[in-house]
Amino acid sequence: MGDYFFILEHISFTIYTSIKELPESWNTIAHDNAFLQTPYLSVLEESAPVNMQCFYIAIYENQQHIGVALAQYIQSQHLESFGDRDKCFRTAIRNIILRNFASNVLFIGNNMITGQNAYAFNKPLEFSCISELLQQCADTLITYFKKQKINIHIVTFKDFYEACSSELKKHQFKNIFEFNVQPNMIFDLSPEWKNKEDYIAAFSKKYRDQYKRSHKKFDGIITKELTLEEILQHENRIHDLYHYVAKNAPFNTFFLAKHHFSTFKKQCGDKFKLVGYFLDEKLVGFHTLLLNGDLLETYFLGYDDHIQKENMLYLNMLYNMTEYGIEHQFKKIIFGRTALEIKSSIGAKPVLMSGFIYHRNKIINRFIDKIFARLEPKVAWQQRHPFKE
Template identity: 50%
Template sequence: MKTTISHKIFETAAALPENWNALSDGNIFLTRDYLEVLEKSAPVNMTCHFIGLFEEEQLVGIALSQFLDLNKLESFGERDRCIRTSVRNFIFKTFASHVLFIGNNMLTGQNAFSFDEKINKTEALSALKAASESVKKLFKKRKLTVHITTFKDFLPEETAGFKKAGYADYYKFTIQPNMVFTIDPNWKSEQDYINALSKKYRDQYKRARKKSEGIEKRKMHLEDIIAFEETIYKLYMHVARNAPFNTFLLAKNHFSTFKRLLKDQFLFYGYFVEEKLIGFNTLIKNGNTMDTYFLGYDDSVQKEKMLYLNMLYDMIAYSVNKGFCQVIFARTALEIKSSVGAQPIEMYGLIQHRNKQINKRIAKIFDYLEPKTEWKERNPFK
């Protein structure tokens, strides 16, 4: 469809219009400071662009694009070794190694765009599609052809407007759900959360806390993160490489850059045994929502001390004590997150392959490539 909305592509946060943050709708992941984090410490195989939508000279929409070159990855994850995984990896390398996301592949949730509520959303989505074509042309000039374009992550009702805006040849897909922990407004402390658990899960909580004895948890500041950067990266890489599927690996300076630019909105907690860092987790304050971010741990200590489960409890405790409304636990480890009270929220995306013949079969191909996860949903509350 035709639209009067134009677009402009920016490569640096410094070049963004002065009123950029006013369009972010309170989402930290679309603000200038966060986009500067991506600019200065994105994964080695990721290139970010920032999209401004304009009506005449007025900024009416903002969006993020991420280009991933999967050829730069040594592997997509080393946990699952089977024929299906080998075939999947070959297909990705051969037919889908250059992927353009309109959205944020490092997070779960609608962190793709934000529009001025006064503009026509269908026209804005149409303008965003045109902007994605302009981004592809930028890469074409660099001799890089985008194989797959995808817009992510949306609730079911948020996908309805795309079809009207000219996305009919995009396939709507869903993968693992977003695990969201909703905090009861009556809870004022961690003890209120514990009291709400059924006996079975209260016993699980007590057992995990008992196992964690001897571990010291510390809030780490910028100078601490820099001092432990090598160890932090090793712990992160251990978890990342053992994931079933990866499309990027963080840069070594990612966490220190995040802390320097986002300051108190980015929380970094280290877990120590006799002054040795054996694990860490990170949180991002996003309005009244707490987003969990990347973590890392020594696997031998993790099993013995139930470290991952204790990290989940710690994240919940902090968020309850500080008055947040929900915790975004994102994808992966669905069952254990369910066991602490997180619930699955289905998220959808749109995907298109540049080859029309492949695109016609994208539904079957996608179904084959997407790693399946069998899990049982838990309800830990009374």
């Protein structure tokens, strides 16, 4: 797209639409976050949802490459469904509003995952600079789309942990509506746990019994990490299982392409794990993981709903992901925003994350807090405490 000068500490940025154009130093800057490195970004480029376009932002100080960032444009009018689980009048009204007043959305960050994955720098920057820079990137992309006769309705900056959001609010984000949706469920693994036996021993009796009960229900199901060739072999079934879960979520802004998981495996190799669950040699579920330094990132999954209910498949997936994290000595497992209560029952805890959002229609934006409160699905849940005190 070209170079853009940003008048603050001699900062400039270039926005790219292709991975091939990125500077060679990109992965050095993004070293600590696999979700900003080119193998993952290539997954987005090759298999992004049909309603999504990605932009890759290189940030410079005095022409020295110091930062990277990601932006995504989503067209909701191309989406088959916003989520079919909750069929009610409020949901119908929500969908009408989204299609007519929020069909063109610009994200600074990654709308597909949970976590602070919008940007990375190789040196400390003042939050006054970061907040101004992120807003300038958004303004530049708004102008880019305007030239294509596309009107961006909503701009969202996503996701920030509490310490970061507090700093951003002191500067350019102070007049932008801050929203908090469901928390990110994060499991801080005890360094004393070396295997699953240590993990199970830490449970109170109630949750140790839950573990045993779920494993009895799991009897007969075989788990296997799939190679690229096996993922390709089962690609249609994998997509069907994923699509069932995604479509029955309370809210969606995208659906993955059919070849997304095979592309992920091809680009990221051993850093990406897809584990299949087989019953009578038929694939009935799968979960995916991304190895991100000392973080284990859970990604999308899918299952046969009948098997899930009869065999407690989802709970067993959570245990299996946790046991993988323990056995390979990860510090944390990032479980994301869904199924909060069951994730807390295996040891994950809620961590508040914030985003910032504004509507470019000034009248609508005056009421963005009230509108957002009505559109965001509410989830009532009870946090569980599974370990002995």
